Amino acid sequence: MVETDKEALLDTDVSMEMEAEIEEIDEEIKSFKMNEFKIGNQNFIFNAEDPIFTCTGEKKEKRELNDCGTCKIVSLTKKTMVFCQFCGDANCKDCCNKNRFYPRAKLDNNGEKPRGRICKLCDRKFLVRAILLESQAKV
């Protein structure tokens, strides 16, 4: 657990991995319709008013799920659930291994924004939002 936290801390918001991911979803965004986006074979609805975009810290309410909230494939038990600290949903460990700044968080004593563990679904929503805002700015 400590080991993955360390790794996660090294993971910056604009990493190589993320650039690859942006390219990967660029095609999806081109065919973006009715605010739908895809992760694997799952369709999700993008909501610009999603509370994760304005959260100030860890979401306290946790939601236990039988299947991972992102991939919907991996079955979860109380032991294997990893809770996203943005949406509060249970995920498998592979779908919840990144972290990100809370968008509206106050700076901590080191002058840094606190980070939280984030699931792939929430992370993708931030990415979709960034791309949408960028494309709107161009128009």
Ligand SMILES: [Zn+2]
């Ligand atoms: Zn999963």
Ligand SMILES: [Zn+2]
């Ligand atoms: Zn989440």
